[in-house]
Every structure is written in C-alpha cells, then in structure tokens.
Amino acid sequence: MSELSTGKPDGLTDLEHDAMQMTAALYNALVEIVSVHDEHTGQIPHTAVRDSDIGELAIKVHGIQHTIMAQAAARAHPTKMRLLGHMLRRGQVNDIPYGPPT
Secondary structure, three states: OOOOOOOOOOOOOHHHHHHHHHHHHHHHHHHHHHHOOOOOOOOOOOHHHHHHHHHHHHHHHHHHHHHHHHHHHHHHOOOOOOOOOOOOOOOOEOOEOOOOOO
C-alpha cells in the first residue's frame, strides 16, 4: 500500500483511523470533565453553561477531525489539495502561484 493510496473505502490510513478514535475518546473525556460536580463546593454545573462549554469543545474536536479527514481528500486530489507537512508547487492549484517556483 502506497502513502497516497490506503486501499480503504474512506481513504484513511490505520494511523488516521486511530487518531479519529482518539478524538472521540478526547471528546468523551472533556464532556465528563465539564459535567462533573465540584468536589470542593459540591456545586453541580449549570446546565446552560455546561451545554455551551460542551458545544465549544465539540467545535474544537471537529476541527481536529476535519484536519485528519482532509488527508484522505488530499491524497484523492493531489493537484488540488496538499497533505499536512507538504507544499503545493507553483501553479498546482488553478494556476495560482503557491510555493517556490518550480
């Protein structure tokens, strides 16, 4: 299996699948942290504030997931998107000059 072809229907590598699982575990842990009552004061989180905090956390986790999934899109469309850590060459995307001249 080459770096650019994963052989999987969704196009993600095993490492990318693992990273996606980690984001799910991270989100679940964050929700638990936000939902736990304060042991020192005995206060239970305010529902509206808790829900707002969870919403903000979800946006950040979704951003990480989007970045991971964008790798598959970059492999599928190498002339239109770049892999993380790689550069686009001049003229590679719709003749817009990206990167150093080739």
